[in-house]
Amino acid sequence: MAQRAVAIAPRWPGAAAAALVLVLTIGTLAAVGWRAEWQRGLSPADWAAIRFTVTQALVSAGLSVLLAIPVARALARRRFRGRSLLITLMGAPFLLPVVVAVIGLLAVFGRAGVVNSALAWLGLPAISIFGFHGVVLAHVFFNLPLAIRLILQGWLAIPAEKFRLAASLNAPVGRLLEWPMLRRVVPGVFLVIFLICLTSFAVALTLGGGPRATTVELAIYQALRFDFDLGRAALLACVQFGLCVVAAAIVWRLSLVDTMGTGLDRVVQRWDLRWPVLDYLMIGLVALFLFTPLCMVVWRGLPGLALLPADIWAAAGRSVIVAACSALLCLCMALALALRGGRVMEVVGVLPLAASGLVVGTGAFLLVYPFINPARLALPITVLVNATLALPFALRAIGQAVDEVARDYSRLGASLGLSRWGWVRIVVLPRIRRPLGFGAGLAAALSMGDLGVITLFAGEAQQTLPLAMYRLMGAYRMEAAAGAALLLLALSFVAFWICDRGGRGNADL
Amino acid sequence: MQKSIYLPLVAGFALCASGTVAQTPVLQVMTYDSFVSDWGPGPAIEAAFEETCGCDLQFIGTGDGAALLARLQLEGPRTEADIVLGLDTNLIAAARATGLFAPHGVTADLDLPITWDDPEFLPFDWGYFAFVGNAGAEAPTSLRALADSDIRIVIQDPRSSTPGLGLLMWVKTAYPDSAADLWADLADNIVTVTPGWSEAYGLFLEGEADAVLSYTTSPAYHLIAEEDDSKRAWAFDEGHYMQVEVAAKVAGTDQPELADQFLAFMVSDAFQSIIPTTNWMYPAVIPEAGLPAGFETLITPDLALLLSPEDAAAIRDTALDEWRNALSQ
Numbered sequence: 001m002a003q004r005a006v007a008i009a010p011r012w013p014g015a016a017a018a019a020l021v022l023v024l025t026i027g028t029l030a031a032v033g034w035r036a037e038w039q040r041g042l043s044p045a046d047w048a049a050i051r052f053t054v055t056q057a058l059v060s061a062g063l064s065v066l067l068a069i070p071v072a073r074a075l076a077r078r079r080f081r082g083r084s085l086l087i088t089l090m091g092a093p094f095l096l097p098v099v100v101a102v103i104g105l106l107a108v109f110g111r112a113g114v115v116n117s118a119l120a121w122l123g124l125p126a127i128s129i130f131g132f133h134g135v136v137l138a139h140v141f142f143n144l145p146l147a148i149r150l151i152l153q154g155w156l157a158i159p160a161e162k163f164r165l166a167a168s169l170n171a172p173v174g175r176l177l178e179w180p181m182l183r184r185v186v187p188g189v190f191l192v193i194f195l196i197c198l199t200s201f202a203v204a205l206t207l208g209g210g211p212r213a214t215t216v217e218l219a220i221y222q223a224l225r226f227d228f229d230l231g232r233a234a235l236l237a238c239v240q241f242g243l244c245v246v247a248a249a250i251v252w253r254l255s256l257v258d259t260m261g262t263g264l265d266r267v268v269q270r271w272d273l274r275w276p277v278l279d280y281l282m283i284g285l286v287a288l289f290l291f292t293p294l295c296m297v298v299w300r301g302l303p304g305l306a307l308l309p310a311d312i313w314a315a316a317g318r319s320v321i322v323a324a325c326s327a328l329l330c331l332c333m334a335l336a337l338a339l340r341g342g343r344v345m346e347v348v349g350v351l352p353l354a355a356s357g358l359v360v361g362t363g364a365f366l367l368v369y370p371f372i373n374p375a376r377l378a379l380p381i382t383v384l385v386n387a388t389l390a391l392p393f394a395l396r397a398i399g400q401a402v403d404e405v406a407r408d409y410s411r412l413g414a415s416l417g418l419s420r421w422g423w424v425r426i427v428v429l430p431r432i433r434r435p436l437g438f439g440a441g442l443a444a445a446l447s448m449g450d451l452g453v454i455t456l457f458a459g460e461a462q463q464t465l466p467l468a469m470y471r472l473m474g475a476y477r478m479e480a481a482a483g484a485a486l487l488l489l490a491l492s493f494v495a496f497w498i499c500d501r502g503g504r505g506n507a508d509l
Numbered sequence: 510m511q512k513s514i515y516l517p518l519v520a521g522f523a524l525c526a527s528g529t530v531a532q533t534p535v536l537q538v539m540t541y542d543s544f545v546s547d548w549g550p551g552p553a554i555e556a557a558f559e560e561t562c563g564c565d566l567q568f569i570g571t572g573d574g575a576a577l578l579a580r581l582q583l584e585g586p587r588t589e590a591d592i593v594l595g596l597d598t599n600l601i602a603a604a605r606a607t608g609l610f611a612p613h614g615v616t617a618d619l620d621l622p623i624t625w626d627d628p629e630f631l632p633f634d635w636g637y638f639a640f641v642g643n644a645g646a647e648a649p650t651s652l653r654a655l656a657d658s659d660i661r662i663v664i665q666d667p668r669s670s671t672p673g674l675g676l677l678m679w680v681k682t683a684y685p686d687s688a689a690d691l692w693a694d695l696a697d698n699i700v701t702v703t704p705g706w707s708e709a710y711g712l713f714l715e716g717e718a719d720a721v722l723s724y725t726t727s728p729a730y731h732l733i734a735e736e737d738d739s740k741r742a743w744a745f746d747e748g749h750y751m752q753v754e755v756a757a758k759v760a761g762t763d764q765p766e767l768a769d770q771f772l773a774f775m776v777s778d779a780f781q782s783i784i785p786t787t788n789w790m791y792p793a794v795i796p797e798a799g800l801p802a803g804f805e806t807l808i809t810p811d812l813a814l815l816l817s818p819e820d821a822a823a824i825r826d827t828a829l830d831e832w833r834n835a836l837s838q
Contacts, residue, residue: 045833099708103715112716130701205666205704206712210696210836218704222668225575228582228603309547365583373589375569463570467542473707474543476730476789478714481707 014340017333018348024388025355028363036231049214057197060139068147074279076155090145095445095492098202100485104293134207143193154185187254195353237359244354304483319465327444329387334394338402349395378457386447394439401432441499445492535565536767539590545570550787557779591768594756602822611760617776620795622813630755634790637749639742641727642720651746656694663709663718670705679750681828682814692835733803748812
């Protein structure tokens with residue numbers, strides 16, 4: 001990580017954000033462990049769960065990143081009508097609550113889905129989505145768009161001047177510019193997706209097919225809900241952190257420092273483009289893979305909209321408020337950490353990914369309970385936890401941009417005698433608008449769809465939209481639940497779109 | 510930007526408003542999520558009880574029955590709940606072990622297919638687990654026949670859901686010595702195992718499976734609420750395992766009289782007549798007006814299976830291992 005020549009930004013906000021993240025991750029884990037009566041270690045079944053979890057996460061993350069590279073490349077160097085819309089829409093799958101995404105995937109790949117109908121029409125045998133491949137398929141569906149967006153940002157961060165220089169020298173762009181960029185960006189993206197898949201619970205359980213597809217998160221769930229074995233839950237949460245640490249350590253060894261230099265943000269004019277058909281084919285296939293399930297969610301949900309009960313709107317309003325607060329908080333924390341920089345930021349920025357939502361919720365409950373009735377804090381705690389859990393994504397988007405600004409402009413800033421706040425306001429913020437908007441959008445949408453903490457804390461009057469959707473399903477109202485899912489999809493997407501749009505401004509992406 | 514600064518304030522005010530307590534005494538009932546939803550029994554029961562008690566009845570909803578118990582164990586003796594409602598017999602042993610509950614003291618003529626004499630836990634409804642499939646499709650008549658068929662089913666994970674745990678107990682009571690073999694034969698019938706009831710039922714309605722583990726009363730919902738008679742519960746020769754849902758008084762309650770009043774109300778006609786078409790289970794006491802029209806079409810098993818809370822707790826780990834080993838092959 002770049003060492004700054006001069007302290008150019010205030011340091012305490014970063015420290016405060018780091019402290020908050022530590023309390024909510026390690027602190028909650030400690031709270032659970034503290035209350036535990038330690039009994040026994042890991043069972044053979046736990047080890048099997050660990051093996052399955054790591055294997056599927058490796059395969060899912062590997063596939064997501066491998067597929068994302070050519071698509072990001074195609075998007076980076078082609079200009080076409082609707083490109084901007086397409087890139088925004090690509091955010092959608094990642095923002096979906098799991099159960100909604102599963103509905104969409106089943107409508108395409110399920111027994112009565114589009115693919116099997118087509119296969120039957122062609123007289124071919126049906127495919128089943130359930131099993132290891134189903135888990136991987138769902139994880140790629142979720143994370144491919146995120147990988148594309150993050151890698152695309154890497155491409156767009158290569159200064160246009162570099163391409164022009166390469167063009168004038170007729171030098172190989174791939175080897176000189178793109179390969180070094182990928183080596184720098186891809187390990188981090190892989191790590192983020194690997195960790196997302198590592199902590200996956202509902203996808204693996206629904207599409208996994210049975211006990212073979214047991215994840216560590218399920219073992220934690222069982223320990224907490226059915227056995228009330230806090231010791232085992234804490235131990236398994238430690239295992240999850242351990243896996244994260246190992247993965248992070250490997251990735252840091254692979255990561256390289258950026259050597260691109262500074263540009264003037266011009267639009268890239270590429271001269272080396274042949275074979276446009278291949279690029280468009282890639283984009284088309286990925287769009288088909290990502291958008292067909294989404295269209296099915298919309299299609300299934302439309303009739304349900306008319307059946308929605310009146311109080312769904314209050315729940316939706318609550319979700320919107322939670323999402324807005326959580327995005328704002330997440331953004332402040334990410335900015336504070338990014339300006340602080342260094343290893344602390346990197347570690348703190350990955351920790352929430354490795355945390356088990358259930359352990360965080362339980363630990364927060366234990367921390368809060370001695371002082372106040374947790375039901376009163378349901379929404380603030382949800383905001384806090386959601387902001388923290390979304391932090392790694394925001395930080396991944398913002399951190400690199402802030403580092404680049406610091407490296408390229410800190411001497412200029414120092415020579416102009418800018419105050420610390422002035423530096424942030426005048427130099428940093430305008431230059432990181434794009435990742436800032438992207439990060440805020442992710443945080444808002446993730447928070448909108450979250451159904452982790454709220455279930456532990458919620459009282460009667462605090463249901464959010466995802467909770468309302470689950471309650472509809474629990475009352476057999478599947479069609480209305482599909483309507484609620486569509487509403488949730490729409491709200492998540494609009495939240496993401498507003499932030500992302502606002503962040504992009506007139507920048508060309 | 511200004512708008513976003515306001516939002517935490519708005520959220521804060523909303524919370525304060527919901528937190529203000531009126532002068533009337535408050536009775537807090539901790540229960541599972543679907544009980545308090547608009548379509549569950551919660552709202553109607555709240556209205557009916559508040560007519561007579563001169564109190565404010567508040568529900569605290571937390572996930573499912575297992576989450577309810579975990580929440581209670583987290584809170585321990587300092588819980589603010591006065592009543593806990595929604596545990597089932599598989600969870601009673603663990604609940605009793607917390608020592609948090611007081612005797613209910615209610616003597617009521619319960620209409621359960623079994624005798625009930627638990628001093629602390631009082632049933633408010635019950636049902637039979639059953640596989641629910643489509644009318645007109647092949648319907649096996651036993652767990653064994655199901656295992657030997659090619660029928661595709663969805664079940665719930667016993668490690669994360671109460672119906673999943675119920676099926677484990679069902680197989681274990683029907684086949685005490687050969688449960689592992691039955692699971693081995695069932696393995697190829699199971700499309701997938703979901704984390705909870707909602708996901709499984711959704712998969713079944715989407716056509717991913719021929720049947721789903723649910724309750725004999727599930728077809729009543731489709732018939733009464735949707736006027737759809739296309740769902741059938743399969744009657745099995747081995748008998749059907751029961752789920753008995755219970756409530757209990759928290760020993761440390763600050764409203765002991767109100768709590769007693771609520772438990773007595775719970776087995777009264779006013780409460781029990783709400784249950785069938787909101788919780789879609791059998792009432793613990795048949796209401797004076799009888800069961801709602803449509804319930805007479807449901808199958809009624811000849812044999813009701815149920816383990817005592819202690820037996821259920823004792824065999825759980827063995828049953829879970831058998832299940833996991835058979836399905837991991």
